[in-house]
């Protein structure tokens with residue numbers, strides 16, 4: 001029995017080549033303005049904007065369309081405080097003990113340290129979980145495929161959607177992040193992937209003076 005069911009892809013849009021050029025260039029021009037920031041304003045952001053950005057992330061291509069992700073959106077100040085305290089505990093361990101000298105050297109230009117006030121100041125923390133396996137309605141386990149790749153792609157699309165909406169984000173990875181399962185009450189089949197801090201930048205925020213590699217450095221055309 002075939003379980004294939006195909007429908008016409010009527011949503012596809014072709015643009016004239018000149019229009020494609022313009023779109024590709026202007027999307028690049030807009031994306032290269034994106035910067036990771038570490039100081040957030042506490043100005044509120046309408047929840048519907050965050051929901052639409054997550055809807056965008058949920059359109060990501062992924063292994064066998066299992067959609068192995070969960071986005072836990074935290075705006076409750078009490079929960080943010082708990083997350084900050086747990087993250088700072090891990091971060092202190094990291095900066096004082098776990099990090100190698102080489103790693104600390106690599107982080108020096110970013111000016112990071114174990115204090116993470118943005119975890120309380122920003123209006124939203126989005127904890128992204130990858131589902132290492134699914135659970136079917138009958139309780140049986142369901143294998144998931146290419147989980148890291150899938151969740152990585154969805155997260156990239158989320159970051160892009162947030163930038164496109166006019167907000168800023170920070171990809172934060174306190175390590176290990178197991179405390180997020182406890183605080184957010186997520187099940188055993190979900191692993192924290194990263195914590196995305198979202199909001200407006202604090203007024204006059206500064207960013208590290210670093211740059212991206214050129215096209216020649218990151219690509220080859222054969």
Ligand code: IYR
Nearest residue numbers: 091107112113172173174175
């Ligand atoms: N998780 C730590 C350290 C850190 C690690 C990398 I790699 C970065 O690009 C930035 C920070 C922290 O958040 O401070």
